[in-house]
Amino acid sequence: RKEVEQDPGPFNVPEGATVAFNCTYSNSASQSFFWYRQDCRKEPKLLMSVYSSGNEDGRFTAQLNRASQYISLLIRDSKLSDSATYLCVVNEREYGNKLVFGAGTILRVKS
């Protein structure tokens, strides 16, 4: 079983759509959680951290359910520029500061 599992994708959606990504993690001792965005042949860039209380940044909303070891990302009003690979990332802080990545979900927003 992978340490971080994500929806396989790709997700092909029209502009303006709402799309949700899900992720589960296996290490219950994990302490912090993130969504990173990666454009083709570029480096991962932090999109947002994920907190138990849920957090929102403009069109993006992230949720964490520690009991279920489940993380989600909701994108509202999708833009063409949202097309990218979205990486679910977990920090296994018990090992120091090691990020564990999911394989990523590809999002393609079309006009």
Next chain:
Amino acid sequence: EAGVTQFPSHSVIEKGQTVTLRCDPISGHDNLYWYRRVMGKEIKFLLHFVKESKQDESGMPNNRFLAERTGGTYSTLKVQPAELEDSGVYFCASSNTPGQGGYTQYFGPGTRLTVL
């Protein structure tokens, strides 16, 4: 503020040769990390430096890989001798210490290594 930089951006070498990758972290970041993504797989942790000390090298695949961070500034990752399965993208990341922006890791553009 300059981001994490890596050199070279691409490297093509033959099996058995040696390659050295370099990473310059964001100025003032004590934490430096190496990750890699091999074809078709997720990004995997290699190791973590705090200043010049190796905090965690649990992800280093074998003794053909040697990472150094002399002086606690830039870091090098040497692969000697390179094998075909070492091909992939090697990312470097850096982060500040907790309480000064937390653990957010900022990634460099990566070095794409191809071993023929």
